[in-house]
Amino acid sequence: MSALLETRSLSKSFGGLNVTNNVDLAISSGDRVALIGPNGAGKTTLVNLMSGALPVSSGEVLIGGDTVTHMSQQDRAHRGLIRTFQITRLFESMTVADILRVAAVQKHxxxxxxxxxxxRTDLVERDVERVLADIKMQDRRDSPVTLLAYGEQRLVELGVALVMQPRVLLLDEPAAGVPQSESHIIMDAIERLPSDLGVVFIEHDMDLVFRFAERIVVLVNGGVFATGTTDEIAANDDVRAIYLGEADE
Amino acid sequence: MTNLHRSIGAAAVIPLAAVALALIFPNQQAFLAQIAITALVVLSLDLVVGFAGLATLGHAAMYGAGAYGAALYALHVWAEPLTGLIVGGLAGATIAFLSALMLMRSHGLTFLMMTVAITQILYEIVNKSRAVTGGDDGLYGIVMKPLLGVFEFDFYGRLAFWYAAVVLWLVFLLLRHIVASPFGLTVRAVRDDGDRVATLGGNIFGHRVALYTLSGAIAGLAGALSAQTVQVVGLHSLSVTFSADILVMLVMGGAGRLWGGLLGALVFMMIHHYAAEIDPVRWMLFVGAILVAIVLFLPKGLFGGLEALVNRLRGRAPA
Known part of the structure; x- marks a missing residue:
């Protein structure tokens, strides 16, 4: 069976700067892959290349074995690749339920x-209710999103992706900016994700990485520096020196 | 109040306002017709500016296309009003669709400049095509057949007013429906963050073109109404000045809400009418001062201010 999402020798340069360097990745159903690396390692760029937000310089992106390298974000979304954003991007004039409804309308x-x-109302409302239950925000459905706490907004950001019932989900720092006291809400939601979903997530908090990831990909200077199971990465001295050492500062 | 009550109430506002205005200003029906027509074009502008979030100074292109289209149709083909109305709507929709194919790839200032450019080009084409459009003399001598074959257009503009008010009412009801539809919801999402909608599989370009075309059709209807009721069509209907006027009305009333467009047109036209009577030369000063006050104190326009006031009186927090 071909991987749900695959990159082959994926590269991106801005001018002379190589921000993504020959990245080969394969995500299968049920994968939980953490993408880690120091600031500027090219993690978000890699997500942008996979989701189609940025054009690639060279290499290929495949979804379910089909080349999508030159497809738009919207076509990739229809093929089951959905992403979230590091900085919450929700429709600011809307309530929680309407935001989820927008996603459901696109899905259908x-x-x-x-x-x-x-x-159509039935289809859309079923999706909205399912996700409101998933993220446990039924009582917030009619709240304008701008009045929610940031942690709750992050949850809605995740909810938007869940409405789409993707096959591969790219999470760009799902808990970024959320106070420690609220971050468990996000993590619980991620823990409840469907088991057959392929998940790639960027995360800085090593506790979270080791809690959720089965596989870790370490990016340094745009290239894959190391890849392996959580135990392998934890035991890798080079990674400790380059990355984990810095994180402890 | 249930949703049903609310919709019935909302649907009744325009007919009630029309009757009230007709009673208060019994000898000014031609002027009232102008208000209804202007409200219609402001409503169409609100779709683009308020709901899609695209600032334009080129809305007159569609209004003028509808006006000239309906005038030429009446003069050369058939002077029947309702088919003429359809012709005007189609003319507006066509211009909107064709320009949207170019416009909707651009954003912000580029978009704004392109709307001005397209309107200017259309203005010059019409200006230079004297044989067809009358150039800067415009088209006149438009005499319409009776509406529905029964109601004669009268000198006082009575029929004109009711005709325009009914069209405005029907379009308003249609737009209320559309704004709440999956399409309307998506258009607002695209306004808030278009790229985000694309990552969910939505077609931003398609939405914008569809919305602009719809808006153009309604502006075209307004133009046709104007041609049929005023019986004259001039270059002003295609001008950037007119585009700016209706934008001012929309901002005064409150963009992004259908009521805002209606209220803005009504208030602007009233001020225009009476201020120009008092001081024909400097009346724009009044409008300018009022606009500055609104922008400073009521950022959501007159309707937004009104709504906040009602909410406060009811002791509710603003929505």
């Missing part, structure tokens, strides 16, 4: 429809 390709109709 109803964005140009002028009528709700009973069948």
């Amino acid at each position: 390709k109803a964005g140009l429809k002028l009528r709700w109709g009973r069948a």
Whole structure:
């Protein structure tokens, strides 16, 4: 079976600067892959290349074995690749339920429809209710999103991705900016993700990385510096020197 | 109040306001017709500016296309009003669709400049095509057949007012429906963060083109109403000045809310009418001063201010 998401010799340079360097990755169903590395290692760039937010300089991106290197973000989304953002990007004029509804409307390709109709309403509302339950925000459905605490906003950001029922989910620092006291809410939600989903997440907090990841990919200067199971990476002296050592500062 | 009550209440506002205005200003029906037509074009502008978040100074292109389209149709083909109305709507939609194919790839200032450029080009084409459009003399001598074959257009503008008010009402009801539809929801999401919608698989370009075309069709209807009721079409209907006027009305009333467009058109036209009577030369000063006050004190426009006031009186927190 081909990988859900794969990159082959993926590279990106801005001018003379190589921010992504010959990255080969394969994500399969059920994978929990943590992408770690020092600041500027090219983690977010890699997510942007995979999701189609940035054009690649060379190399390939494949979803389910099909080349999508030159496809738009929206086409990749329809193929089951969904991402979240490091800085929350929600529709600021809307309530929690409406934001999830926007996602559900796109999922059911109803964005140009002028009528709700009973069948479509049912489909969309079922998705909205499912995710509200997943992220445990039923009581916040009618809150304007701008009035939520940041931790809750991060949860909605994750919820938007969950509405889409992706096959591969790219999470860019899902708990970034969330106070320690609230971060368990996000982590609990991530823990409940469907087991067949392929998940790639960028994270700085090593406790979280070791709690969730089965495999760790260490990026340094745009290239894959090391890859392995959590135990292997934890025991890797080079990684400790380059990355974990710095993180302890 | 249930949602049903709310919608019935909202649907009744325009007919009630029309009757009230007709009673208060019995001898000014032609002016009232102008208000209804202007409200219609401001409503269409609100789709682009308020709901899609695209600032434009080129909305007159579609209004003018509708006006000239309906005028030419009445003069050369058939002077029947309702088919003429459809022709005007189609003319506005066509111009909107064609320009949207270019416009909707650009953003911000580029977009704004392109809307101005397209309107100027259209203005010059119409200006130079004297044989067809009358150039800067415009088109006149438009005499419409009775509406529905029964109601004659009268000198006092009585029919004109009711005709325009009914079209405005129907379009308003349609837009209320569309704004709440999956399409309307997506358009607002694209306004807030288009790229985010793309990452969810939404087609931003398609949404913007569809919305602009819809807005153009409604602006075209307004233009057609103007041509049929005023019986004259001039270059002003295609000008950037007119585009700016309706933008001012929208901002005064409150962009992003359908009521805002209606209220803005009503208030602006009233001020214009009475201020120009008092001082025909400097009336724009009044409008300018009022606009400055609104932008400073009521950032959500008159309707936003009104809503905040009502909420406060009811002791509720603002939404």
